Amino acid sequence: MQNAAYLRLKARFARIAALGEAASMLHWDASAMMPPGGGESRGEQLAALAGLAHELLTAPVVEEDLEIAHPEGAWEEANFALMERAHARATALPTELVEAAARANSACEKLWREAKARADFAHVRPALAEVVRLQRETARALGAALSMDPYDALMDGYQRGVTAADVEPVFAAYEAFLKDALPRAEAIQAAKPAPLPLNGPFPVEIQRRLCRDLSARIGLDYDHARLDESLHPFCGGTPQDVRLTTFYDEHDVAKALLGVLHETGHALYERGLPAAYARQPVGEAAGMAAHESQSLIVEMQACRSDAFLAFLGRELHAAFGGEPASVEAANLARHWRRVERGFIRVDADEITYPAHVILRFRLERALIGGTLEVADLPSAWNEGMQAMLGITPPDDAKGCLQDIHWHDGAFGYFPSYTLGAMAAAQLMKAARAAEPGLDAALARGDMAPLLGWLRTNVHAKGSFLGFQDLLRAATGKPLDPQDFIDHLTARYLTA
Amino acid sequence: MQNAAYLRLKARFARIAALGEAASMLHWDASAMMPPGGGESRGEQLAALAGLAHELLTAPVVEEDLEIAHPEGAWEEANFALMERAHARATALPTELVEAAARANSACEKLWREAKARADFAHVRPALAEVVRLQRETARALGAALSMDPYDALMDGYQRGVTAADVEPVFAAYEAFLKDALPRAEAIQAAKPAPLPLNGPFPVEIQRRLCRDLSARIGLDYDHARLDESLHPFCGGTPQDVRLTTFYDEHDVAKALLGVLHETGHALYERGLPAAYARQPVGEAAGMAAHESQSLIVEMQACRSDAFLAFLGRELHAAFGGEPASVEAANLARHWRRVERGFIRVDADEITYPAHVILRFRLERALIGGTLEVADLPSAWNEGMQAMLGITPPDDAKGCLQDIHWHDGAFGYFPSYTLGAMAAAQLMKAARAAEPGLDAALARGDMAPLLGWLRTNVHAKGSFLGFQDLLRAATGKPLDPQDFIDHLTARYLTA
The missing domain is CATH 1.20.58 (Methane Monooxygenase Hydroxylase; Chain G, domain 1)
Incomplete structure (x- = not known):
């Protein structure tokens, strides 16, 4: 009682x-x-x-x-x-600070849209400097209240229980791996035949049906969900009534198809949260990195696996017809697991994506810590890209202006993407060990073994455990980049 | 200041x-x-x-x-x-009374669905008696607080500024008219040729486009509105973002078509409310009767007029093809202005609809006033129907169980339907006098003259005036049933 x-x-x-x-x-x-x-x-x-x-x-x-x-x-x-x-x-946070930050974020976001369109950083620079000034103040105030390092206090708002000290060694290990792995992966890819083109166009009406059918097949109950369309796909709504969106491109079936599978991962997490604690803090998802781990375990670990791609190829052929060889698993893999150094984070592949995140993590930590000023951001960005991926953005629109996040006052969020990707690999390894039939099921388009394990070990836990403790309970250890590195090695570094 | x-x-x-x-x-x-x-x-x-x-x-x-x-x-x-x-x-109202009423309404509504399905009044009788008991108490408490007669205090919640003393003479005048008018209208109708059938089926996709196009044509701006589907059509949302719904029946084009025109009348009212007082009480619509006057002036006065039916017939023919004679104005009028004594209010025609409302008004007033008990409701209903329309329902599902309203605790709402119908006729007469080109425009499918007049004289007033004062300012007199009677006489009683 x-x-x-x-x-x-x-x-x-x-x-x-x-x-x-x-x-x-x-x-x-x-x-x-x-x-x-x-x-x-x-x-x-x-x-x-x-x-x-x-x-x-x-x-x-x-x-x-x-x-x-x-x-x-x-x-x-x-x-x-x-x-x-x-x-x-x-x-x-004092009300005046919250209101000043809201105004500054809103003003900066508006200028950012213009600045990005013209690749003109100077246009947004003063507004961004104001945003950063207020985020430094916010971080200090939160840090003082929570007895935390200021940057950690911001990150804690997105992913409870993870500090920069947790993230640093993990990211350093990945950077060391990437240095050697990226050129090797490129060489292996170059030695393979060029992919056969996928035969479009892909009528939107058929894509819509296929996306819905596949998300239902892998476990989403449409008595508690909807799939609609929006310019920027997302998963929203509530655990009892999840709202997924996607965007259909008649010439690129991957965009909606893999996008909906990704959002379905988010949706399944929401659906699996403990109903007994609905609308209580402990009944919520365990944070952004945990959420991203669930979308990525479905999209990257399960759906882009050789086993599931074979199934997906048959589904694509049944839906759209065309050249059978083009939808074989190996050919789909050549399209949907293509490695390429690029400037844009949201277009990045599985191997290079963390480089984009590591760069942002270091820069935003320096911005909040006061060791980097906004005026120096473009050059710091470009040097970081050169060091990390060996490429230099031709302009700031392809550099430090590409993301909305900082310009809208979001600092401490970026690490979640890569923490989620790594956690997904770690959870997948544990799930495979616990469910020996997992991959054979994926080859039949059956995600039940994986989903059952996730429900028990992740979804049903709500926020009972923080991110690191959740991983410890599910996999026996806190976040460990090695499982992600092993996954990438098996997928991209074996000829 | x-x-x-x-x-x-x-x-x-x-x-x-x-x-x-x-x-x-x-x-x-x-x-x-x-x-x-x-x-x-x-x-x-x-x-x-x-x-x-x-x-x-x-x-x-x-x-x-x-x-x-x-x-x-x-x-x-x-x-x-x-x-x-x-x-x-x-x-x-004391919180306990509000909560007890909410519980009683919800319990009764549930039983009502079962009772209606089985035409078994006894099944819901005790629950309805409890609802009535609590509504009597509510009416007394509201009446005391507002210095009003208890039933008036309930009605005031739906339509400010109208009392039973306003309604009674109006309804009595209508009843006197109906006695003679109904058999005459039936005789005139019987002397005319039977209507040619409308050539269905009407593909839903075409109906959807037609409904949207017509509502836009008569003035609805879809930058601030949506048209969707629901089982029970309605107009909801907000003045800046109106949400209309309808229900498409492939075999009956009138249902969605006239339904959407009706809801468009509601929507145009919301869109025309004074933006300077958005989200303030005075910026809201002037009540349920006022709202119904705006849906009915569009649907009944304008869209079922000979002038507009001629335009509508051409649109129907362009959309669905078929026998040209079937979509001539005279034939559409034979379908869509058909007079028929029936048991069901929501299916009633323009002439008999008020009879259904007058019956309910008298019964609910007696129920709240304590001169009628729930146990006597079925017989009082059936006697009323016999006196009013000369027909007796074969069972209570077609009698006192047909509407949800009372079973959900809504007393004082029913008069709004007929007050709205009468106000629509009164406003239309004033609009015609002020805008001589109004009917010629309707014949071209152009509602601009009517809408312009309504915007100035009704919509833009928000709740600045109560129902009676609104009519006074717009038409020079408070609610007067004669304009409605004149309208019906012109439409149904001239051979």
Whole structure:
């Protein structure tokens, strides 16, 4: 039996979460459904929801109840700790700082769109400098409140339980691997025959059906999900009602197909969260890196495996016809596992993607730490790209202007992508060991063994464990880059 | 310059309205988009929004600010009066009564679905009696707080500024007209040739395009609107982002076509509300009867007129082909202006519809006033139908079980339908007098003259005037059934 103060807190956090769910639906609607003229009033709606949620979280009675609450049992205790953390983060920042940062982010984001279009960093530089100044202040205030290093305090907002000290050696090990692995992978690829073209066009109506069928086949229950379209694909909604989006390109079937499989990984995680703790902090996903591990284990580990590509090739042929040899697993692999040094993160392959992230991690840490100034960002970026991938961007649009993140005030987020990719490899190895029939099932388009293992070892844990503890419980060790390196070695470095 | 207390109230009411807009979007989504499994969490989201809106409206500071607020200018004064009214209504009812009524309504509604399916009134009778008991208590408490007759206080929640004393003579006049008019209309109709059948089927894809095109043509801007599908068509969303729904039947083109024109009338009203008072009480529509007047002036007055039917026939022929004579205005009129005594309100024609409403008005007034008990409802209903239309329902499913309203706790709503129909005729007459080219334009499918007049005389007024004052300002008199009677006489009683 929980005490009254703790039950009051649970009721309050359930209400805050319900507002968050409503906001999530309105965000989905804004991207997938809303007519263009609805933007201003949608902004008012979202501002009201965010403002009320913040007020509910920071009301004086919360602090009083946190003092006297006595949760009982391990899950309730973990839930309570997460309540304390949420309250500490929300109360750490003075309202003026939050508002100044929101204004600066919004102003900078707008200028960034123009600057990127013209490849003109100077156009956004003063606005970005202001964003960075306020993020430094935010990081200091959060760090002081949470007894953390300032940059760690920002990262903690995206991925609880991971510090820069955890990330550094992992990224250093990867960098060392990449130096040798990238030219070897390129040489092996060059020695293979050029891929046969995939026979398009791929009618959108057929793609739509195929994407839906495949996501259902690998485990998504459409009684609790929808698949729609938006310019920038994402997975939103709520655990009981997941909203996936994609973008169909008649000339490139991979974009929607692999995109939907990726979003399905996110969706399956949401669907598998512990329903008994719905709308409580401990019932939420364990953070951005954990979320990315679930999309990448489905997309990269499972769906781009030789076994699943063989199945996928048969599905593609049944849906679109064409030259049978072009949809054989080996040919699909040549298209969809192609290694190429490039300037753009979001277009990067599995091997070079972490290089883009490592670069950003180091730069943003230096920006927040005060050892790098915004004026020096373009040259630091270009030197980093040259050192990491041996290429130099021809302009800043292909360099430090390519991502929205910093220009919208998001610092500490980038590491999640690569932490997720590495965690996916580590989890896949553990799942294979526990489920010997996993790959044979993938060859039949059957993800049940993998999904069953993930449900038990990841999804059902909610936020009961932080990222490192989640990996420890599921795989016997904290994040270890070696499993990801082994995966890449097997996939790209064996001729 | 408004004083600080009033500005605080405006900010608070804007927030309450933003929560209402969010809820409206989530209701739309639940009907048009949501997967079946999303219902439970949607309920939590809507409950959180409603609960917070109620708390914002009833917080002690509101009463303090209402005491010292000094709005300046006629519109701000009207806005302030509506704030006072909303606060008075929200604080009039003890929380226990609100919760007991919500529980009773929800329980009764569930039993009603079963009772209607089996035509078994006894199955829902005890639950309905409890609903009525709590609505009597609600009406008394509201009446006391607002210094109103209890039934008027309920009606005031749907249509401000209209009392039973306004409604009674209007309905009595209509009843007197109907006695003679109905048999005459039937005789005239019987003397005409039977309608040629409309040549279906009507492919849904073409209906969808036609409905969208027609609603755009008569004035709906799809930069601020969407048209989707739901089982029970409605118009929801917000003034900046209106969401219309319809239901397509391949064998009956009228259902979606006239339905969308009806909902477009609602949508045009929302779109025309004064943007300067968005999310303020005075910027809202003037109530349910006013809203219904706008859907009916578009659907019944304009779109079923001879002039517009001629245009519509050409559009139908262009869209679906078929026998040209079947889509001539006269033949469409024989289908879509057919008079028929029936048991079901929602299927009723323009002449008999008010009879269904008058019956309900009298019965619900007696139920709330305590002069009729639930046990006697079926016989009172059947006697009323016999007296009014000369027919007796074969069972209660076609009688007092047909509508959801009472079984969901909605008393005082029914009159709005007929007040709206009458107001539509009254407004149309005034619009015709002011815009001599109105009918010639309708014959070309051009609603601009009518819409321009409505925008100025109805839409732009928001809730600045109550229903009766709105009519007075627009037509020179309060609600007068004669204009509706004249309209019906011209349309149905001239051979």
